[in-house]
Amino acid sequence: MKHTLLARYIVGFVLVALALSARAQLAIEISGAGANRIPVAIAAFEGENGLAGPISEVVRGDLAHSGLFNMVEVGSQPMSAATLPDLADIRGRGADAVLVGSVVPIDGGRFEVRFRLFDTQRQAELGALALRMTSQQNRATGHRIADFVFEKLTGLRGVFSTRIAYVVKSAGRYQLQIADADGMNAQTALASREPIISPAWSPDGSKLAYVSFEAKKPVVYVHSLATGLRNVAANFKGSNSAPAWSPDGRQLAVVLTKDGQSQLYTVNADGSGVRRIASSSGIDTEPAWSADGKWIYFTSDRGGSPQIYRIQAGGGGVERITFDGGYNVTPRPSPDGRSLTFVTRNNGRFQVAIMDLASRQVQILTDGSRDESPSFAPNGQMILYATESGGRGVLAAVSADGRIKQRLSVQAADVREPAWGPLPR
Numbered sequence: 001m002k003h004t005l006l007a008r009y010i011v012g013f014v015l016v017a018l019a020l021s022a023r024a025q026l027a028i029e030i031s032g033a034g035a036n037r038i039p040v041a042i043a044a045f046e047g048e049n050g051l052a053g054p055i056s057e058v059v060r061g062d063l064a065h066s067g068l069f070n071m072v073e074v075g076s077q078p079m080s081a082a083t084l085p086d087l088a089d090i091r092g093r094g095a096d097a098v099l100v101g102s103v104v105p106i107d108g109g110r111f112e113v114r115f116r117l118f119d120t121q122r123q124a125e126l127g128a129l130a131l132r133m134t135s136q137q138n139r140a141t142g143h144r145i146a147d148f149v150f151e152k153l154t155g156l157r158g159v160f161s162t163r164i165a166y167v168v169k170s171a172g173r174y175q176l177q178i179a180d181a182d183g184m185n186a187q188t189a190l191a192s193r194e195p196i197i198s199p200a201w202s203p204d205g206s207k208l209a210y211v212s213f214e215a216k217k218p219v220v221y222v223h224s225l226a227t228g229l230r231n232v233a234a235n236f237k238g239s240n241s242a243p244a245w246s247p248d249g250r251q252l253a254v255v256l257t258k259d260g261q262s263q264l265y266t267v268n269a270d271g272s273g274v275r276r277i278a279s280s281s282g283i284d285t286e287p288a289w290s291a292d293g294k295w296i297y298f299t300s301d302r303g304g305s306p307q308i309y310r311i312q313a314g315g316g317g318v319e320r321i322t323f324d325g326g327y328n329v330t331p332r333p334s335p336d337g338r339s340l341t342f343v344t345r346n347n348g349r350f351q352v353a354i355m356d357l358a359s360r361q362v363q364i365l366t367d368g369s370r371d372e373s374p375s376f377a378p379n380g381q382m383i384l385y386a387t388e389s390g391g392r393g394v395l396a397a398v399s400a401d402g403r404i405k406q407r408l409s410v411q412a413a414d415v416r417e418p419a420w421g422p423l424p425r
Contacts, residue, residue: 037070038153039094043079045101045115051138055113058142059099062160062182063149067404074098081114081128091120099149110134113141117152126152139184157379163421164384165189165199165208166395169414176210178225178421189223198242201421202249207269208419209233209243209252220254222269233271244287244296245269246313253277253287253296264298264311277315289313290333297321297331297340308342322355324362330373333357334380339400341365341374341383352385354400365402375420376400386416 042060063069072095079085079100090098101115116128129148133141140161147158160181168175176190176199190196194213201208208223220234220243234240238257245252252269255262262285264278278284282302289296290310297310308322308331322328327345334340337357344353344362349369355362368387375384380400387396389407393416397406 037068039070039072039096040149040153041072041074041090041093041095041098043074043085043098043100044076045103045113046078046080047103047105048078048101048138050105051103051111051135053138055103055138055142055145056099056101058139058182059146059149062143062146062158065182066150067399068150068154081116085118087118087120087123095120097126097149097153099145101145106132113145115145115148117149139180139182143181156381157423159377159379159381159420159423161424162378163205165201165417165419165421166415167196167199167417169393169416176208178208189225189228197417199417199419200243200245200252201419202245202269203247203422204249204425205422209245209269211241211243220252222252231270233269234265234267234274235271236274242286244289246289247291247293253289253298255285255287264296266313277313278311278318280318284309286330288332291335291337295333297333299329299331308340321357321360322362328353332374332376334376334400335378336380339380341376343372343374352383352398354383354402363402365398365400366396366405368396371396373417373419375418377420378423384418384420386418 042056045056048054060071064071072093074090074093081100081102085098085100097119099115099117101113104112106112110132112130112132114130117126119126131141143160146160150158162181163178165178168177174192174196175188176196177186177188179186192214197211199208199210206225211218211220218239218241219232220240221230222233223230233252234254236256236258240256242255243252250269251266254265254267256265262283264284264287265274265276267274280300280302282300284298284300286299287296293313295310296313297308299306300309305326306329307320308328309318309320311318325344328342330343332341340355340357342353343350346364350371351364351368352366352371352374353362353364370388371385373386382397382399384397386393393414394407395415395418
């Protein structure tokens with residue numbers, strides 16, 4: 001089923017609707033669409049009415065917003081995971097796959113959610129699973145089930161259970177916020193009258209590194225999301241900025257001016273062990289580790305104009321990556337290491353581009369004029385970035401092939417600095 005569908009359908013991307021607060025009104029503008037979406041039916045789960053909300057609706061919403069799936073209606077009657085559905089009838093309604101499920105009470109006020117996914121064409125089961133949850137965990141459980149369906153039908157990891165961090169500025173106040181991948185459950189990790197920039201997720205998703213100006217200068221902090229506690233990772237003389245996590249979560253690459261102009265250093269997450277890894281007569285900034293930990297990509301004007309380079313993580317020779325154009329900045333390697341997204345100046349407009357690292361071919365993905373801060377989804381299928389609309393910062397998303405675009409904004413707020421969190425472990 002997986003290989004058949006991949007051959008027959010164009011894989012789209014996972015749209016993210018960011019609800020920045022419980023009262024904020026999110027405006028979403030979508031252009032483009034995935035061709036030949038996979039037709040799938042998500043039946044109501046038996047017994048889900050006793051939960052805070054129907055799990056099946058969460059699954060249906062995730063898949064419908066992904067740009068990959070076309071939802072096929074099979075009626076409102078629940079379909080139990082304990083009973084084989086009428087696959088011929090569901091296929092006759094136009095669905096190539098169907099998900100059915102049951103919610104069964106167990107001890108301690110908890111529930112077990114059992115679900116099964118079927119291929120209606122082959123009349124075969126594609127997979128089944130059981131998850132345990134409380135009555136309030138309907139959304140988190142729905143996202144996990146949507147990830148399961150997404151992977152079974154595409155062969156790609158789903159990202160519905162991931163989170164996104166971003167900075168909201170409103171009325172002179174800055175908030176570092178975190179939302180689930182469907183835009184719900186927005187939380188404020190930090191609020192300040194001073195700017196907050198450059199949030200970066202730790203590889204296990206438990207911490208955020210960021211730069212805060214609370215001390216009237218840029219200081220790098222590491223913030224535990226579970227406890228709300230934080231430690232200073234870099235507060236040296238001058239500026240401390242642009243934190244980027246190593247893949248093992250032990251170190252940060254940072255940009256410091258303690259020895260002069262902006263240069264690259266590594267430092268342990270607890271602030272110890274600072275070490276300079278590169279030297280130049282220019283400005284080096286915006287580091288990003290490759291997924292295998294071998295390289296640190298960065299921006300530098302050492303050649304006369306801002307371009308992208310890389311250096312071995314332990315230090316050594318520097319290799320220039322971009323040559324086309326006079327302005328290429330903010331490199332972000334893809335999770336599979338095959339491509340690199342960055343911001344390029346194109347006819348006076350700053351746009352998000354992607355480079356195939358093997359061929360060095362570049363494709364411009366966006367059509368804005370002030371696009372910045374690109375961030376790959378952890379499955380590499382889409383890129384979140386910041387742009388401007390009506391003089392305000394908004395977030396936008398583009399598929400890695402550039403076919404589908406989405407813009408997200410909140411009334412009377414300036415939204416910037418997006419960072420997509422890792423896959424849950």
